[in-house]
Each structure stands twice: as structure tokens, then as C-alpha cells.
Amino acid sequence: MPVQLLKIIEGQSEIPLPSHLQKENLKHLQEGCDHTNKYIQGVVTLSYPLTKLRDGTDFFKIVVQDSDNLGSQINSINVLIYGKMAEDCAKILHQGVKKTTKTYETFIVAGFKVIKLPAAREDDRHNCHLEVSEEAGSAIYIYTKPRTTAASETASVSVAPKYVYTPLNHLKDGTVVNLYGVVKFFKPPYISKGTDYCSIVTLVDPSNVKLTCSLFSGNLDSLPKIYKVGDIVRFHRIKIREYNGQMQGITSGGFASLTFDGTVGAPVVPRTSSRVYTFIDEEQKTVEELRIWAASNISISGSATKLSDVQPMLFFDLTCQLVGKAKVDGSSFLLKVWDGTKCPYRTWKVPVEAKDLEGEKVLLHQLRNLAVDILVYDNHVQLAESLKIGSFLRIYSIHVKQASADNEDVSHMEFHLHGGTCYGRGIGLLPESNPDVKELKEFLESVNLTDSQNMESMCSMDIDSTFGNVTDLELHLQRCQQLSVTVLTDHQDLSTTELKTITNNAAPQQYRIRAKLRTYKPQKLHQSVKLHCSKCNSLQEVPDRDDFDFILHGSAGTAPNPELHNTSWYESVTWTTQEQKQREIAIHFVKHDEMLQHPEDTLIMIEGGTLKEIWKLTKKFKCVIPVRSTEDDLELLDLSAPFLLKGNVKYYGCKQCSTPKPMKNLSSIAAEQQPSWEPTEIAQVLGIQLLQYVFIMKFTLVDETASLNAYLFDHEKFFQIPASEILTNNFLQEKMQMTMNTLCPPGRKLGELPWLECFIKSYNVRGAMENQVYYQIFDTTIAEDVV
DNA sequence: GTTTAGGGTTCG
Numbered sequence: 001m002p003v004q005l006l007k008i009i010e011g012q013s014e015i016p017l018p019s020h021l022q023k024e025n026l027k028h029l030q031e032g033c034d035h036t037n038k039y040i041q042g043v044v045t046l047s048y049p050l051t052k053l054r055d056g057t058d059f060f061k062i063v064v065q066d067s068d069n070l071g072s073q074i075n076s077i078n079v080l081i082y083g084k085m086a087e088d089c090a091k092i093l094h095q096g097v098k099k100t101t102k103t104y105e106t107f108i109v110a111g112f113k114v115i116k117l118p119a120a121r122e123d124d125r126h127n128c129h130l131e132v133s134e135e136a137g138s139a140i141y142i143y144t145k146p147r148t149t150a151a152s153e154t155a156s157v158s159v160a161p162k163y164v165y166t167p168l169n170h171l172k173d174g175t176v177v178n179l180y181g182v183v184k185f186f187k188p189p190y191i192s193k194g195t196d197y198c199s200i201v202t203l204v205d206p207s208n209v210k211l212t213c214s215l216f217s218g219n220l221d222s223l224p225k226i227y228k229v230g231d232i233v234r235f236h237r238i239k240i241r242e243y244n245g246q247m248q249g250i251t252s253g254g255f256a257s258l259t260f261d262g263t264v265g266a267p268v269v270p271r272t273s274s275r276v277y278t279f280i281d282e283e284q285k286t287v288e289e290l291r292i293w294a295a296s297n298i299s300i301s302g303s304a305t306k307l308s309d310v311q312p313m314l315f316f317d318l319t320c321q322l323v324g325k326a327k328v329d330g331s332s333f334l335l336k337v338w339d340g341t342k343c344p345y346r347t348w349k350v351p352v353e354a355k356d357l358e359g360e361k362v363l364l365h366q367l368r369n370l371a372v373d374i375l376v377y378d379n380h381v382q383l384a385e386s387l388k389i390g391s392f393l394r395i396y397s398i399h400v401k402q403a404s405a406d407n408e409d410v411s412h413m414e415f416h417l418h419g420g421t422c423y424g425r426g427i428g429l430l431p432e433s434n435p436d437v438k439e440l441k442e443f444l445e446s447v448n449l450t451d452s453q454n455m456e457s458m459c460s461m462d463i464d465s466t467f468g469n470v471t472d473l474e475l476h477l478q479r480c481q482q483l484s485v486t487v488l489t490d491h492q493d494l495s496t497t498e499l500k501t502i503t504n505n506a507a508p509q510q511y512r513i514r515a516k517l518r519t520y521k522p523q524k525l526h527q528s529v530k531l532h533c534s535k536c537n538s539l540q541e542v543p544d545r546d547d548f549d550f551i552l553h554g555s556a557g558t559a560p561n562p563e564l565h566n567t568s569w570y571e572s573v574t575w576t577t578q579e580q581k582q583r584e585i586a587i588h589f590v591k592h593d594e595m596l597q598h599p600e601d602t603l604i605m606i607e608g609g610t611l612k613e614i615w616k617l618t619k620k621f622k623c624v625i626p627v628r629s630t631e632d633d634l635e636l637l638d639l640s641a642p643f644l645l646k647g648n649v650k651y652y653g654c655k656q657c658s659t660p661k662p663m664k665n666l667s668s669i670a671a672e673q674q675p676s677w678e679p680t681e682i683a684q685v686l687g688i689q690l691l692q693y694v695f696i697m698k699f700t701l702v703d704e705t706a707s708l709n710a711y712l713f714d715h716e717k718f719f720q721i722p723a724s725e726i727l728t729n730n731f732l733q734e735k736m737q738m739t740m741n742t743l744c745p746p747g748r749k750l751g752e753l754p755w756l757e758c759f760i761k762s763y764n765v766r767g768a769m770e771n772q773v774y775y776q777i778f779d780t781t782i783a784e785d786v787v
Numbered sequence: 788g789t790t791t792a793g794g795g796t797t798c799g
Contacts, residue, residue, distance in 0.1 A: 185794055194791025202794060214792045243793060250792090315796060332799070377799065397796065414799095422796045731797075738796095785795085 020175045021110050026066045026077055029128055031116040034166050037175045039110035040130065042066045045076065050090040053082075060086035063125070064107050077126040079109060081140075082133035089140060108141040113164060133278075163236065163278065165286070169207035173242040176252055180286055181205050182262060182294040183231045185212075187421045188396060188428035189223045191382055192216065199223045200421070203233065203249075206293045213238060213249030215257075223257075225271040227394060227430060228317075230262035230300045232290050234270075234283070261435070262298075264291045297483065299742070299754055307372060308341035309746065312402040312413060313734040315423065319394050319436050321444060322387055323371050324359030326352040331419075333381040336364065337393065338371040339440060340447045346412040347372045348403075359389050366449040374398060376427070378419030383427050392437045397425040484757040485743055485786050488512065489717070490779045491759060500705035507762035507773045515701035516753040517744040522697070525736055529723055531691035532713075533654035539696065542727065543640055543652070549611045551641040552626065560586035560607045561629035569667035570605070571596060584608050587617075588627075588634070590670050603670070603677050605634060605663065618645045623677045627663060634663040636686065643688055644679055648728040651679045657689035693723035699777065701758070702750065710760050710775040718781055742786050756780075 024038035042064035053059050060081040069075050081089050112130040132140065166177040181203025192198035196216040201224065203211045213235070217223050224233050239252035258270035258277060268284045270277065305316040324336030334350050336359065350373045357364075364371065374395060376384045387393065399416045417425060430437045494512040502511050522528050530539045565572035570588040577583040585608040589596055596602070603623040606614060617624050624645045627634040636643050639658060642650035653660075665685040669675050683690040697712040716722045719739060721732050743756065758780040764771045 187792095187794070192791040194789085196791060198791055200792070200794055212792095212794065216791055246793095248793065329799095375799075399797065401797085416797075416799070418797050418799080420796080421792095421794085423794075425796065734796090 026069065026126055027074060029077070029114050029126065029130075031114050031128060033114070034164050034170065034177075035112065035114060036164050036166060036177050037172075039108050040064065040066070040077070040112070041068075041106065041108045042077075044107045047090070050086060057082055058084065058086040060090045062089075062107070064109070074126050078129040079107075079112070080129055080131050082131070085132060085140070106141075108139075110139055110141075111163075165234075167207045168203065168205045168209040168211050168247075171209075171211065171240045171247045173240060173247070175240050176237050177240055178234075178236045179203070179205075179211075179238065179249075180232065180234050180290060181211065182290055182298055183226050183229055183233060184210060184298060185229065185424060186226045186231075187424045188226070188394075188426040189220055190379060190421055190426050197223060199226075200424075201226065201233065204298070205290070206297075208297075211247055211249050213251075215249075215251045215255070217251065217255075222255075224259045225431075226259055227428060227434060227436070228262075228300065230294055230298050232260040232262050232287050232294070234258040234260075234287075260287050262291055262294050264288075264295050266291075266435070299483075299485075306341040307339050307343040307370075310343055310345070310400050310413070311737070311746075312345070312400055313730070313737050314400045314741070315397045315734075315738070316400065317394060317396045318374075318398055319392070319430070319440055321440070322389055322391050322393055323367055324357055324364050325384065325387065325389065326350075326357040327385070328352060328375065331381065332375050332377050333384040335374045335376060335384055335387070335393075335395075336367075336371045337374060337395070338367050338444075340370070340443045342370055343372055343413065345402075348412045348414045349373055350375055370447075372415055374415040374417055376417040379421070380417050380419070380425075380427060387427070387429070392430045392432065392434070392440065394428045394430055394436075395426075396428065397423045483755070483783070484514070485754040485783050486718075486756040486758055486780050487783045488757055488759060488779060489781050494759075496757075498705040499701065499703045499708050502760070502762065502775075503706050503708055505762070507764045510759060510761045512757070512759055513701065513703070514755055514757050515703045516750060517756055518700045518702045518707065518750065518753070520697055520699050520740065520744060525740065526727060526733065528695045528697045529726055530694055530696050531652055532694045533657055533689060533691055535657040535689050536654065538654065538656065539694075540691070542693070543642075545611060548641050548650075551638050552609065552611060552614070555626075555628040555637050556583055556608050556610075558607075558628045559584050561631070564629055564632075564634055567664075568594075569664070569670050585613075586629075590666060592670055592675055601675075603666070603675070603682075607634075614645060618647065622646065623682070625663075625682075636660050636663075636688075639688075643686065644682055646677070646679060649679075649693075649724045651683070652691045653683065653688035654691055659687045661685065661687035693726075695719065695723045695726075701756070708775055710758070710777050712777045714777075718777070720782060739782055739786060743782075 020037050021039045022037060024035060024040055026040065029035070029040075044062050045065045046063040048061040050058060050060050062079050062081070063076050064079050065076045109130060109132060112132050114128045115131055116128050163178045165180050168179065168181060171177065182205065183201060184204045185202040187200040189197040189199040194216070196218045197220050199215045201213045201215060203213065215223050226233065234257060235249070236256045237252055237254045238249045241248050241250060256272075256277065258272045258279070260268055260270055268287050270279060305318065307318070310316060318337070318339065320337035320339045322335060322337055326334040328334050328350060334352055395417060397417070399418060401414045401416060402411050403414050417427070432438075491512065496514050497511040499513060499515060502509070502513070529542055531542055532539050560574055565574070565586065565588070570590045572586055572588045574584065574586040577585065585606070588605040590603045590605070591597070599620050600622055602621050603625065604617065604621050605625045605627045606617065607628055609617070609626065614624055614626060625643065626637050626641060628637060639653045639655045643653050644651040663686070666682070668685060669677065669681060680690060692715060695712060695714045695718070699710050699712055701708055701710055712718060714723065719736055721736055726732050726736060742754065744753065758777050760775045760777050762773050762775050765774050
């Protein structure tokens, strides 16, 4: 960038220094300190002729004296100016010298690099010198006093210092800094609600401090070209502000960035839009060091998903080629993409009119079994419309949703890119030079399209080979340093025990361990939910809806007994259905203070209802208890059926340990000041031993010394998801699946699995022949940032 | 010259 004369100011008033700059005393200058927000002020006591270095760079040397500290022993410093700036500076200074005495020049420099000289000086010069070189950024201000010239002027010239980079734990509010960081999270550039593109980037560095930056630019190209978590960025002139008690970065004037692949060993080639940037050996070293740090401190999960690997109820990032696109309606847009692999599930086809579909018809036909439809919504539509057929994309956080259409008996997979930018949801355009694109292109070219009948044999590229360049050092660091995906909720003072020691010891004992989750059972997570009786310690499967339906059918044969209707504590309504086989239904509304309550506060008992009817009633009423009539009282159904339905949860009682009591015991709860209708309380008055929903899983844990199987027995604490709600809540199922994918990412080598810190206890189980030692995980939970 | 967003998944 050419050097510019930025400002000429009349009069003697203030020098227009940026507010973040602070004056630095010469004696405080030290090599290696961050002087990004400091300036040195003095007078130019000596200037040498402008010369050229051997490589043709202009070079200008001056001596600056700190006039406020003349008495100080060291009050001068050499300032070396390189490049176009040297030329401009020489011009201004020498012009000034002609008009006046040189000591009238006030010289201010900011954004310099402090270089320590090899030997101590004998004179009054500083034992460091300042280096400033050519590039946009920091500045030199030269101020000429008015009495010496008719029109005094302050000239500011852009100067490139050798940049100083601030670690993320040293950021201060209101400063403008240069920094390096590893990308921990990012949102690819999207169109903001203002006038610019926006990209959100969260960085970390070895100080382990995070910084989230909001980057804005009207020019897409000037935002950092980040393609994946783990990329390394260098930001110049980012403004630091405090927001909600945390530092935040935001683009300021002159913001510039470089982005590097974060892979250890990959060439250090910056991605940037600016044609001119500084990049020297020292900076290459910084990038390489950050890569090694990141390899063991940043988890890169889910980055390698291919269409052949997708699982329902998951969000994933897909690197793919665009082969078709179509407008669907105002708020959604269709992208047809492929990555050469075949999705193992039936995938949906979004109906669009042929005339609206853009793309090569022949290719689209050839790829009919390989390309998938991704429907993008809302804010992503505009970007999607602008994409060119054939381009390579990374689509972030696609939602895989299992669904079935009314006219289909088999479910299919849908791919949605929902509106908003949560979790980095968005579309990124990858250049052909991207290594992942090169690999993908090669793979796509190897796909034989005439073989489309035999697509099932096609699988994703060998994941091991993708990670082939993981060095021994990196593996070692991973073993030593990687942050755990689980955390302990107690006993933090206990030290870690190796698995081999544990398997050699007698039970019972408690241990803290650090291990990786090699595999777990059941893989189908819904199968991990069981019912547990805390009294007899039995476990049973959660009855399915057919069991309940069967019991309801059986009890429908018993007609409601009219003598039991309308008592002191409930009001009854009955009717007969108009179906072919008539059915009598009675609903008993439990009263409070002899009054009926709002439905959402009311417990009802129902006789003769079907599964569907009962389910509908649970939506409206606080609690539903299915009952049947006997000669002299209402009673619960068989305990294979839920004795209570509340919200989404069916509550069951233990057949062994329950001794059902009369329903009228409920009236004691109804008489409470504000009946809460807690399932535990209802169970208690009805003589029911309540069964608890639990997750039971078997974790195969390994460390460097051994492997052992530990059971997870969890109501809610480990996953932070209530086991009681997982079966009826699609969202929670997805959350649990994602948690397990983080703990045990599919298709990874052992070295790439994250660490888990857990407590386990060993215990003996008496078998017919001998004792067996089992292990159970306890006082452990998923780390906060995992899901 | 200011604003945008300010990470933490879902209407479809």
C-alpha cells in the first residue's frame, strides 16, 4: 500500500493521536513487550541521508531525543524506518529542516518494534532501537511549531511496524491490537441486518483465554477465510471492547487478517485478500507453534462427515459440490449437492418445477441416487441463490431429520439448513485451492456414474489416511493435555489411577480415572432407557405402547360403575361412543375446596379411554390416571400400564413392591392448599413404589495401561438430560446422540478420541461359581461446553 | 460517519 499523507492540521492545538495510544517513557522500552498502544514522543536531533538497502528497500535513520526527560541518563533512541515510509519521512523532515531549526520538530511514533542491540552503549542512547517499516497501520506524526512556518502542519504517515502481538489474556478495553489465535468457533460470513457481511469468530490461544470477535465488512473478501475449527488467524488492528464483562473483538479501521490451515505439518500459506502483507520467518514459527498447541487443545469434532456417514437426528458439516439449485418459495431454497458417497438412508426429494431447477440435466439424472436435496431457509436463501452450479461448498450444521410423508410407509431423511446462524449454521464457498476440495474433486472424478446400481458398495474415503500426518509429538501432547469432555462433580482432590492398577485391585474401591471411550452399548441410545425400582433394585424395560393399549382394551370391557360417580372429592362425566362397538367412558375430575379447577391444574381419572384419547387428555390436564370400576371403588389398572401420565412422561409402579391403596387416598392431596400433584406424592398415597427412568449404558474405557467396562447408571446427572423425557422428546434424543458423538466420535482412531475424566467404583457381584468385579461411573458429568 | 452481532441448533 502506498504511503499516504493522512492529515495536515492548522494551528498548534492538539495532535490528533488515536485515543487508544498512550505515551511511553523511553526507559520503559523493552524488547518483547507489547507496545501496540504506546507511542514515543521526542525531537529529531539527527537524521541521516535517505539510502537504499541492498534489496532496494528505502532506509532512513534518525535519532529521537525525549525532550521531557533531558536529565535522564538515557534520553535518545535510534529509529530505523524502512520502505516507502522512509522516503516520505525523509521528505517531510528535510523539508522542515530547511525552513526551521530541526529541534522544533516534534516526532511521534506508534506501532514500532523494539529491537535490543547486541552490546551495551556507552553514550546516552538507548540500548534498543525502534524499527518501523512499510505497511498500512500504525503511524508516525511529525509536528512543526507554528512560529517557524506560516502554515504549521502535522503530518501523519502510515507506517508498518514489525508487529507486536498481544496474547488473549492481556487484552484491555478500548485498545487496538494485533493478535494470533486458533479458531475455536466461527460463523462463516453471512449478510447481516445492517449494511455489511458479518462473521463471528471465537479464538483461543495458549493462555487459554477465549475471545469472540464480531467482524464486519461490506467486502466479503476482507473477512477472514476460515474453513474449519482449528484454522489459525492473524488479526491486525482489531479493536478490543468490554461487553457483558468479557473482552470482545470488533473490526476497526484498517482491520486485516491472514488465515492458515491449522494442520500440523501443512505448508504455512496465508489465505488473504490483501495483495500486500507482512509475513516473515518469525510469524511462520508462531503459526507452527500454535498448530502444535491446537492439536492437543482444540477438539475438531464432526469435521469429516460424508453423506455415507450421516445419522438421523444429527447436525453435521458437509463438504460437497453444488449440482443443482431451485427456488422453492419465498423463505426456502433448494440446493442439490453430492460428495461422491451414498447416503445409506432413503433421502427426500423436494418437489420443484422442472423449469425452476437450474443445473445440468444429464448430470442431475446421473446423480439421482447420489445427490441429496438440502433445503435452506430464511437468511441463507440470498447467499444460496448467488451460488454457481459446480462450485464447492462447505455447508455448516445441516440438520438430518428422519420423517415420513403421509403417503409413505418407510421414513426418509431430510436435510435442512434452518434459519439463523446458531452454531455457525451457514454456507461457505470453498476455493479450488482448498486441500479438502482437491481431495473431493479427485474422489468425485473416480466415481463411476454408470455404476449407480451398485452404489451401496461405495463408502467414504479412508478416514485414517486423512489423519495420516498426525505426528508423534501431537499424539503425545494429546495424551498429556487434551481437555476432558467430562468433569467430576466431587472428590477433585483424589488423584488419577491407571486402569491396570484398578483391574488388579480387589473390590470395592473408588477411583478417579482418565480414559477414552472406545465404544459403548447400546448404540441405539433409546435402548439405554430402563425402569429401575430403588426398593428391590430390579430393572425392567419400559413397556411399549402396545402393552398399554392391550391393558386399556381389556379394562374397557368393565363398564363404569354409576354408584362411584360424583363423590365429595371428584365430579364425573360419562358418555357412550358412537362407534360400531359402543364404549362407555367416564372421566372423574378431582376437585379442590369442592370446586373444579382450571384443566391445567386438575388431576383426572379416566375409565374406558383409548391410548389416543388418554394421550390427548394429558395435553390438557395436569395429570391423568387410568382407572376401572370395581363394585365399591375405583382402582388402578394392571401395573404394566402407567398408573399416571403427566406431561410427556408415563409413570410406572413396581409390581413386586407396590401394594395399591384405595383411590380415595388422593383426596388428601386434593385437600392441600395448593395441590402440586407430584408423581412421588401420588405414588405414595396410592401405595405405589414408583419406578425411576434411568440410562443404563456400558462404556468400554481405555487408557495406556488397560481397558475396562464400566456401567453408567444415570437418572439425569451425567447427560444433564432427564431419562424420563428422552423417549418422548426428539430434541433431547438428538442432544444425547450429539453428546455421545463427542465422547466417542464415530470413525476415529484411538489417538483422536477425547479424554474423559470419571469416577468409578468397583463392586463385587456374586456369581454361581465365583465373585465378579463390576465397575460403575459416578459423580461425573458432561463438560459444559460439550453440547 | 454508524450499524450489523454480541457463538450455544429446529417453523419448515
